[in-house]
Amino acid sequence: xARFPTVTDVALASGVSRQTVSxxxxxxxxxxxxxxxxxxxxxxxxxxxxxxxxxxxxxxxSSTIGIRLDPMIDGISGSVLxxxxxxxxxxxxxxxxxxxxxxxxxxxxxIAQLQRLNDGADVDGFVLTSTFAGDPRTQWLLDxxxxxxxxxRPWGDDDLGxxxxxxxxxxxxxxxxxxxxxxxxxxxxxxxxxxWPSSSDTGEDRRRGWRDAMLERGDVTERELAQLExxxxxxxxxxxxxMLKLRSTAGGLDAVLCASDSLALGAMIANPERxxxxxxxxxxxxxxxxxxxxxxxxxxxATGVLELLTGEFGGHVNAAPESLDPRHRMIxxxxxxxxxxxxxxxxxxxxxx
Amino acid sequence: xARFPTVTDVALASGVSRQTVSxxxxxxxxxxxxxxxxxxxxxxxxxxxxxxxxxxxxxxxSSTIGIRLDPMIDGISGSVLxxxxxxxxxxxxxxxxxxxxxxxxxxxxxIAQLQRLNDGADVDGFVLTSTFAGDPRTQWLLDxxxxxxxxxRPWGDDDLGxxxxxxxxxxxxxxxxxxxxxxxxxxxxxxxxxxWPSSSDTGEDRRRGWRDAMLERGDVTERELAQLExxxxxxxxxxxxxMLKLRSTAGGLDAVLCASDSLALGAMIANPERxxxxxxxxxxxxxxxxxxxxxxxxxxxATGVLELLTGEFGGHVNAAPESLDPRHRMIxxxxxxxxxxxxxxxxxxxxxx
Numbered sequence: 001x002a003r004f005p006t007v008t009d010v011a012l013a014s015g016v017s018r019q020t021v022s023x024x025x026x027x028x029x030x031x032x033x034x035x036x037x038x039x040x041x042x043x044x045x046x047x048x049x050x051x052x053x054x055x056x057x058x059x060x061x062s063s064t065i066g067i068r069l070d071p072m073i074d075g076i077s078g079s080v081l082x083x084x085x086x087x088x089x090x091x092x093x094x095x096x097x098x099x100x101x102x103x104x105x106x107x108x109x110x111i112a113q114l115q116r117l118n119d120g121a122d123v124d125g126f127v128l129t130s131t132f133a134g135d136p137r138t139q140w141l142l143d144x145x146x147x148x149x150x151x152x153r154p155w156g157d158d159d160l161g162x163x164x165x166x167x168x169x170x171x172x173x174x175x176x177x178x179x180x181x182x183x184x185x186x187x188x189x190x191x192x193x194x195x196w197p198s199s200s201d202t203g204e205d206r207r208r209g210w211r212d213a214m215l216e217r218g219d220v221t222e223r224e225l226a227q228l229e230x231x232x233x234x235x236x237x238x239x240x241x242x243m244l245k246l247r248s249t250a251g252g253l254d255a256v257l258c259a260s261d262s263l264a265l266g267a268m269i270a271n272p273e274r275x276x277x278x279x280x281x282x283x284x285x286x287x288x289x290x291x292x293x294x295x296x297x298x299x300x301x302a303t304g305v306l307e308l309l310t311g312e313f314g315g316h317v318n319a320a321p322e323s324l325d326p327r328h329r330m331i332x333x334x335x336x337x338x339x340x341x342x343x344x345x346x347x348x349x350x351x352x353x
Numbered sequence: 354x355a356r357f358p359t360v361t362d363v364a365l366a367s368g369v370s371r372q373t374v375s376x377x378x379x380x381x382x383x384x385x386x387x388x389x390x391x392x393x394x395x396x397x398x399x400x401x402x403x404x405x406x407x408x409x410x411x412x413x414x415s416s417t418i419g420i421r422l423d424p425m426i427d428g429i430s431g432s433v434l435x436x437x438x439x440x441x442x443x444x445x446x447x448x449x450x451x452x453x454x455x456x457x458x459x460x461x462x463x464i465a466q467l468q469r470l471n472d473g474a475d476v477d478g479f480v481l482t483s484t485f486a487g488d489p490r491t492q493w494l495l496d497x498x499x500x501x502x503x504x505x506r507p508w509g510d511d512d513l514g515x516x517x518x519x520x521x522x523x524x525x526x527x528x529x530x531x532x533x534x535x536x537x538x539x540x541x542x543x544x545x546x547x548x549w550p551s552s553s554d555t556g557e558d559r560r561r562g563w564r565d566a567m568l569e570r571g572d573v574t575e576r577e578l579a580q581l582e583x584x585x586x587x588x589x590x591x592x593x594x595x596m597l598k599l600r601s602t603a604g605g606l607d608a609v610l611c612a613s614d615s616l617a618l619g620a621m622i623a624n625p626e627r628x629x630x631x632x633x634x635x636x637x638x639x640x641x642x643x644x645x646x647x648x649x650x651x652x653x654x655a656t657g658v659l660e661l662l663t664g665e666f667g668g669h670v671n672a673a674p675e676s677l678d679p680r681h682r683m684i685x686x687x688x689x690x691x692x693x694x695x696x697x698x699x700x701x702x703x704x705x706x
Binding site for chain 2 (some may be wrong): 062064069070071074075076082083087089090093098101103236265283284285288289
């Protein structure tokens with residue numbers, strides 16, 4: 001063929017998804033041996049060079065990717081971004097790319113940092129996290145034609161077909177929808193939801209997953225659904241307060257889904273009836289206490305970010321306009337079900353209720 | 354005075370420790386207002402410029418510090434290094450310095466990465482973590498006259514008076530000693546210890562803190578002391594196994610100290626008698642489940658690392674031979690005491706015993 005073979009060519013030739021091809025190259029241990037061999041055969045046959053595309057970024061200036069690191073809060077919320085940073089650094093290193101950290105106090109300050117790093121030729125491209133609708137950072141990067149990919153959607157009109165910029169995100173809707181469905185399959189009818197205020201796009205996405213699963217099933221009326229929901233800012237204490245409120249208004253709960261592990265941990269403190277509670281982010285805390293949680297698959301997010309940053313798009317949404325490769329990656333989260341831990345902690349839930 | 358005033362001058366003039374002067378400059382919120390004002394007055398009077406010393410490193414090439422990031426394991430062990438990375442990045446940014454991450458698969462590979470980053474002028478100095486006796490990385494950096502500071506002692510003959518290189522470390526001995534003393538003060542006599550194999554210098558340091566407190570008090574014989582101790586590699590399951598072993602050999606336990614929160618979490622799973630257990634690292638998991646733990650004060654470690662890297666030594670142990678400023682910082686950890694959480698988890702400890 002006239003052009004260099006792409007990941008899509010390999011995927012078509014071996015009858016697997018693009019994600020699986022990426023996995024074979026970046027995390028071969030998670031791919032079934034027979035699938036792995038088939039993909040590797042296709043790579044050899046087509047003469048695909050996995051890292052040739054990385055040169056697009058690498059031959060520029062610094063072989064370095066910039067990413068903002070925020071102050072640590074409670075070690076629960078935000079820890080998913082630490083896990084992502086580890087995965088990104090590890091996978092970038094395999095392509096000869098390094099990660100440069102910077103800090104910022106506001107979106108405006110972050111733009112100043114982006115400009116400084118770009119002007120100083122310190123960085124070839126950026127990974128932005130925690131995007132929001134009307135994000136001035138992504139607009140500035142687009143205006144200045146700087147390579148970048150976001151972990152987080154543009155939250156615009158048509159993020160999938162015609163995205164404002166290259167992005168990777170985790171399908172929070174699907175995560176909550178699957179968790180609600182799993183509880184329904186186990187007999188739950190009145191499933192509560194503890195989420196964030198509606199100003200959070202990410203939060204609304206997760207909330208709709210729970211809501212749609214509830215409405216599809218039709219076990220409860222719209223009016224009942226409103227009583228099964230509490231919104232609060234994130235935090236452990238907030239989760240406890242929300243759970244107490246939910247128990248007083250919902251009139252019986254079969255399960256509770258939460259927008260974060262912090263909220264879920266808080267909810268568990270006010271759960272004397274041991275209603276199943278499911279968190280989000282699958283943090284170390286969830287694993288330690290036996291909390292079921294939705295895992296964001298940060299390894300797959302990092303793989304997608306690097307594909308879009310170093311592949312045929314090279315971090316530019318308008319590069320390669322004829323490409324069949326989508327300009328986003330939507331990662332499917334997975335529900336990690338756990339039995340409550342056998343740690344013999346106190347059982348004085350009544351005291352907090 | 355003929356030379357520029359130093360932190361030591363400010364400390365002497367205001368009658369506080371060097372650490373307190375650092376705190377006033379880097380974390381003023383943790384200093385008492387009256388002390389803060391006294392130190393600030395001395396800074397003004399002496400004409401001390403807190404950040405002038407940073408120029409030593411900054412005027413070199415890249416304004417960048419390199420540090421290795423390891424793959425994430427269980428989110429408990431190793432998370433203290435994530436907390437340190439956040440603190441370092443935040444404090445470095447206040448001096449106009451950035452942090453570059455790299456990965457390495459072995460000490461030999463790490464030396465290759467150090468060389469590449471140094472040759473490429475990508476980095477002005479390094480922060481090394483997890484030092485060990487006879488560490489080839491620090492020897493290579495010394496041989497090549499490259500600026501660096503370690504989080505971790507050289508583990509040599511005279512680390513305090515004549516250290517092989519600049520270092521910052523947390524006094525694990527003091528942490529375990531204080532924890533044992535606190536338990537003794539509360540009436541505990543038979544205090545067990547779950548630690549790491551003796552090949553770990555860090556582990557031996559912590560173990561000696563427990564051991565010395567026990568011998569000083571004289572409640573148990575050497576022979577009994579040997580029965581109060583179990584060594585194991587780190588991990589939650591290993592902590593459970595060690596606790597079961599300890600309970601079978603120790604013949605009654607009043608408290609158990611552990612070399613890590615992972616081990617302590619594991620020990621709690623096999624603790625039906627609810628013996629007080631104390632971990633090490635004060636992780637998010639410890640906070641979530643109400644586990645007392647020894648906190649490494651990573652903010653103070655980061656402050657010390659930056660002082661040695663950007664101050665009069667500029668990352669070189671043999672710079673400023675006449676300086677009165679020590680070439681190390683030994684940080685005092687602090688015991689964080691918690692009541693066991695009220696999370697109503699299962700209480701089937703007998704099943705795991």
